[in-house]
Amino acid sequence: MNEQAETYDDWIYDQVFGAVLEQRLIPGAKLKESELCEVFGVSRTIIRRILLRLSLDKVVELRPNKGAVIATPAAEDVxxxxxxRRLLEIGIIEDTCKHCTTADxxxxxxxxxxxxxxxxxGDRSGAIRLAGEFHVQLTGVARNKPIQELLRQLVAQSSLALALYxxxxxxxxxxxxxxxxxxAVAGGEAVxxxxxxxxxxxxxxxxxxxDAPQDNNDLKSVFAKVIEARATA
Amino acid sequence: MNEQAETYDDWIYDQVFGAVLEQRLIPGAKLKESELCEVFGVSRTIIRRILLRLSLDKVVELRPNKGAVIATPAAEDVxxxxxxRRLLEIGIIEDTCKHCTTADxxxxxxxxxxxxxxxxxGDRSGAIRLAGEFHVQLTGVARNKPIQELLRQLVAQSSLALALYxxxxxxxxxxxxxxxxxxAVAGGEAVxxxxxxxxxxxxxxxxxxxDAPQDNNDLKSVFAKVIEARATA
DNA sequence: CTCCAATATATTGTATCCATTTTAGTATTA
DNA sequence: TAATACTAAAATGGATACAATATATTGGAG
Known part of the structure; x- marks a missing residue:
């Protein structure tokens, strides 16, 4: 990963999120706490904190007593x-134009x-990640921290969706x-x-x-065609 | 509090947030983990999880090794x-009009x-809380869950600001x-x-x-006038 | 052989314990 | 008396231990 995370927590968060983008962790995949502990050499205290953050960002789903899995946003969710994102990013871009400096x-x-x-x-996950970083950074130019934070969350969810769909x-x-x-932003051309x-x-x-369900995990749908072909043969 | 929280976690979250609205906990107030443990009869594990959530919602500030305090948003933050909020709520209200049912x-x-x-x-905190609930519920009518969730966060921060300023x-x-x-929403009058x-x-x-700093905690500003009066006398 | 029940294993949820850091208190000295 | 260094108490951060729950396995009945 090319991000320099501030804390070790952030770094682990980023590693998990990165694994999702790389599709090494596909939606529905179980995130066993003890395994994450071994991988990152920390106790469950830390891992559970990170899983909570990931769940609040809707990247993982926390099922009570049943553990964490990578979220599977439905098409409608996406x-x-x-x-x-359209609401936020289109709505804020006028301010972005106004405040953009040469440093930005x-x-x-x-x-x-x-x-x-x-x-x-050919670095697909890197491309998705940087595309996300672009949108967040661009929005940050408008100098409205809450909006940037909200967009960060949406971009995280979009990136997961992108890796999925x-x-x-x-x-x-x-x-x-x-x-x-x-x-266009540098030129101040708002419209x-x-x-x-x-x-x-x-x-x-x-x-x-x-439109396509894209259920990589559901073995039934994965093998539906061959099963049906065999049945009719 | 008049909210029926799903989990005990949510309930405690709400209790703390409610105390902020009631100004029983003023910005800058320290949230000692052990005290919260006693109050709610749970271990620090639970309390720390709730403090993390509150900090992600910017209601409390988590200072490493120095504990949690109620956040003090600056005027510019507000x-x-x-x-x-204007961006989200004004931007979404057309959809709200479109989807509003009689049940809504x-x-x-x-x-x-x-x-x-x-x-x-004269229930000030109840009024603030219900005003917030109104805006979140209204936005929910538009049937866009991410936007509703983002607004929930902003409303929480607004409510804290309201109690402060x-x-x-x-x-x-x-x-x-x-x-x-x-x-107007029920009548579908979008404009x-x-x-x-x-x-x-x-x-x-x-x-x-x-404009007024409103630093209830900062003794210097609280006593600034009398000190100055004494100095010039 | 299949289905169901009972048991065993594994995983999550919470509380507690230990280490580290901060904060408060105290005494000493200029 | 004021300032500072030192000591003691307390609070936070993290790891571990224990309890509750879910999952997997095994044994038996149909």
Whole structure:
């Protein structure tokens, strides 16, 4: 992971979240506390604290007495998450334009550069992560901490959804949306920003396969076709 | 408290939050874990989990190795919180109008009724709590769970701010904003809703004394006047 | 052989214990 | 008397131990 986390807690949080993005942990996967303890060399006290945070961010689901699993947002959930992002990100971008400094522009361009590098090197999870970081950082330019924090949560959920619903191979083509947004923001072109962001978010949502159930875990659906073929044969 | 919390955790959370609204716990007040343990008859494990949740909702501040205190949002923080609320609540109200059923209307009217009863009986904290519940419930009508959850967080922070910055005695006069909003929503008058909500939120923010520091704890500011008077005499 | 019940194992939930850090108190000295 | 260093008490942070619950396994009956 390329993030420098402040505390060890944050680092573990990031490692788990990163494993979700890399699809080494798929939705529905069980997160056994004792295993996480061994992996990270800490006691259950720490692990349980991190699982609580992850659950509040809707990245994992905490089932009472039955342990934690990676969340499986339904298609409708994802639509709502993106609707929320549109509300926040389009609503705030005018302020973003107003407050954007050259230092902000530089940070954003740097993220886009690293994002494109990740895409070209086939680093899917890195690309998802950096795309998320871009949106959070961009929103932070508006200098409204609560909104940035709320967006951080939504982006975490979006990233999980992306890892779940996006067709593999997709998202590995560089597109200019992010850099175009940076330039429009740096130029203070509020109206153009709004349009770019609106189209970008719509495109991002449209690229996901929210129709196909995508149940990687449900063995029945995975093997449904072969079973049926055998039955009719 | 009039909330029926699902779990004991939630109930304790609510009790602490309620104490903040009642100003029995003022910003800066220390939350000693062992005392909370005694009060609620649970171990520190539980208390620490609840303090973590409260800190993620920015109601308490968790200072490493130095314990938890009630958060003291600065005036600028409060402005940002209200800016965030305007973004969410005004942005979502069109959807609220679209989806509002008669059952929704009834629930909302009931809350307003209880809120006015609280105001007239001088129950300040109950009024603040019910006002918050009204906004969260109203937003929930739009059927977007993430947005409702984000607003819940903002409302919690607003309520703390209200308890901090609102002039005592204020807010104890019934006004018709909430019931007017319910009626406009029930009537599907999207544009009118937008205006009512915009004015309502502006009024709510304006009623707070964000200029006066209001540091109840800072003895220097509390005694600043008498000290200065003595010095010049 | 399959299904169900009983038992055994494993996992989660909570309380407690120990180590570390902070805070309060006290005494000593300039 | 004021300031500071030192000591003692208390609070927090983390790990562990114990209790409650869920899951897996085994044995038996149909």
């Amino acid at each position: 639509r709502q998450i993106f609707a929320a 522009t530089q940070v954003l361009k740097d993220i886009v550069t690293r994002e494109n590098a990740a895409i070209q090197s 996006e067709a593999p191979g997709h998202l590995l083509c560089v597109d200019d949306d992010h850099i175009n947004i940076v330039n 153009k920003c709004r349009d770019l962001m609106a189209h970008h978010l719509e495109k991002a949502e449209a690229e996901m396969r929210l | 402005r940002q919180i209200f800016a965030a 209307t009834q629930v909302l009217k009931d809350i307003v009724t209880r809120e006015n009863a609280a105001i007239q009986s 609102e002039a005592p005695g204020h807010l104890l006069c019934v006004d018709d904003d909430h019931i007017n909003i319910v009626n 009118k809703c937008r205006d009512l909500m915009a004015h309502h939120l502006e009024k709510a923010e304006a009623e707070m004394r964000l």
